[in-house]
Amino acid sequence: MKNSNATLLIVDDVPKNIQILGNILSPHQYKIAYAQSGEQALKSVEHNKFDLILLDIMMPGIDGFEVCLRLKSNDLYKEIPIIFLTAKADMESIVRGFEVGGQDYITKPFNAAELLARVETHLLLHKQKKTLKKLNENLEEMVQERTQKLEDAYKRLDNLEKAKTDFLSIISHELRTPLNGLMGLSSLMSQTKLDQEQQEYMSYLNEVADRLTRFSEISLLITHLKVQKYNAELLSTSVKYLIESVAEEFNIKHLNQKYPLETNEISPDLSIAAAPELLSKSLNLLLDNARKFSGPEGKIKLRCEVSEDLIHLFIEDNGPGFKAEALEHVYELFSNGDLSHTEGMGLSLAAIKLIIDIHGGHMLVENIASGGARIKLSFKKYR
Numbered sequence: 001m002k003n004s005n006a007t008l009l010i011v012d013d014v015p016k017n018i019q020i021l022g023n024i025l026s027p028h029q030y031k032i033a034y035a036q037s038g039e040q041a042l043k044s045v046e047h048n049k050f051d052l053i054l055l056d057i058m059m060p061g062i063d064g065f066e067v068c069l070r071l072k073s074n075d076l077y078k079e080i081p082i083i084f085l086t087a088k089a090d091m092e093s094i095v096r097g098f099e100v101g102g103q104d105y106i107t108k109p110f111n112a113a114e115l116l117a118r119v120e121t122h123l124l125l126h127k128q129k130k131t132l133k134k135l136n137e138n139l140e141e142m143v144q145e146r147t148q149k150l151e152d153a154y155k156r157l158d159n160l161e162k163a164k165t166d167f168l169s170i171i172s173h174e175l176r177t178p179l180n181g182l183m184g185l186s187s188l189m190s191q192t193k194l195d196q197e198q199q200e201y202m203s204y205l206n207e208v209a210d211r212l213t214r215f216s217e218i219s220l221l222i223t224h225l226k227v228q229k230y231n232a233e234l235l236s237t238s239v240k241y242l243i244e245s246v247a248e249e250f251n252i253k254h255l256n257q258k259y260p261l262e263t264n265e266i267s268p269d270l271s272i273a274a275a276p277e278l279l280s281k282s283l284n285l286l287l288d289n290a291r292k293f294s295g296p297e298g299k300i301k302l303r304c305e306v307s308e309d310l311i312h313l314f315i316e317d318n319g320p321g322f323k324a325e326a327l328e329h330v331y332e333l334f335s336n337g338d339l340s341h342t343e344g345m346g347l348s349l350a351a352i353k354l355i356i357d358i359h360g361g362h363m364l365v366e367n368i369a370s371g372g373a374r375i376k377l378s379f380k381k382y383r
Contacts, residue, residue, distance in 0.1 A: 038062025
C-alpha cells in the first residue's frame with residue numbers, strides 16, 4: 001500500500017461492522033480510530049488529524065449526512081475525504097451523500113478488494129491535493145517575493161533615472177548663466193580692434209561657446225521630452241508651410257554659405273498631425289548638423305515625397321557620412337560609440353528620435369551610396 005501509515009477514522013454504530021472494516025484495513029499498516037456515533041466522530045476529529053473518514057449513514061442521533069455537513073462547513077476539516085458506508089444502494093441516498101460533500105460510497109456487505117482500492121485512491125488524491133496546495137502557497141510566496149524585488153528594482157531604476165535627469169537638468173541650467181556672460185563678453189571683444197591671431201582666438205572661443213549652448217539646449221529638450229512625459233497637442237500642419245519656414249530660417253542663418261538649402265515643390269494639400277514648434281526644432285537640428293559636417297562647400301537638401309498614406313521628409317548632405325559603428329547606436333543616449341559623422345551629434349539625434357516618436361513617426365538614418373548622409377522622417381497623412 002502506497003499510503004500506509006495514513007490515519008483513518010471508522011464511524012459505525014454497529015460493532016460488527018467496525019470489526020470487519022478493522023480486519024480488512026489493519027494488515028495494511030493504517031492507523032485506525034473508531035467512533036460509534038456521530039457525536040463521538042465529531043469530538044474525535046477535533047482532537048486528531050485524519051487522512052480519511054469511513055462514515056456510516058444510518059446512525060441514531062446525528063446521522064452520517066449531518067456529520068458530513070458539519071465537517072465540510074468547518075475550514076479545519078473540510079478537506080478530509082469522506083467515504084460513506086451504507087446498506088442502501090438506492091440513487092437517492094447516493095445523490096444525497098455527494099450533495100453534502102462526500103467523496104465516495106461503499107455498500108454493505110463490504111468487498112475487501114473494492115474497499116481497499118477506494119480507500120487507497122482517496123488517500124492518494126488527498127495527499128496529492130495537500131501537496132498541490134502547499135506548492136501553490138509556496139508559489140504565491142515566490143510570486144510575492146519576486147514582485148517585491150521587481151518593485152524595489154523599479155524604484156531603484158526610477159531613482160537612478162531621476163538622479164541622471166536632475167543632474168542633466170542642473171548642468172544644462174548652470175551652463176546657461178556663465179555661457180550668457182561669456183557670449184556677451186565675446187561679442188563686446190569682437191567689436192574692439194584685434195590683430196589676426198586674436199581674431200582667430202575669438203573665433204575659436206565663439207565656436208566653443210556655441211557648442212556648449214547647443215549642448216545645454218538639447219539637454220534641456222531631452223529632459224523635457226523623456227522624463228517629464230511631454231504631451232504634445234498634435235494639430236493639422238501644412239507640410240509646405242513647415243518646409244518653407246524651416247528653409248527660410250536656415251538660409252538666413254547661413255547666409256554666407258556658397259549653396260543655399262535645396263527644396264522641392266510640395267503640394268499645399270499635404271498635411272500631418274504635428275506639434276509645429278517641436279517638429280521645426282527637429283528639422284533645424286538636422287539641417288544644422290548637415291551643414292556642420294558637410295562644410296561651407298556642402299550641398300544640403302530638404303525634400304518631401306509621398307507614398308500611399310505616408311509623407312516622407314528627407315535631409316541629405318554630401319559630407320563624409322556616418323561611421324559604421326555610429327549607425328549601430330545612433331538613437332542611444334550616452335552610448336560609447338561615435339554617434340555622428342565625426343562627433344557631437346549623438347544628443348541631437350536622440351532628441352530628434354524622441355520628437356518623432358511623439359508624432360507617431362519613423363526615423364531612418366543611413367549613408368548615401370554616392371557619398372553623404374540621409375535621414376528619412378516618415379509620418380502618416382492627416383485626413
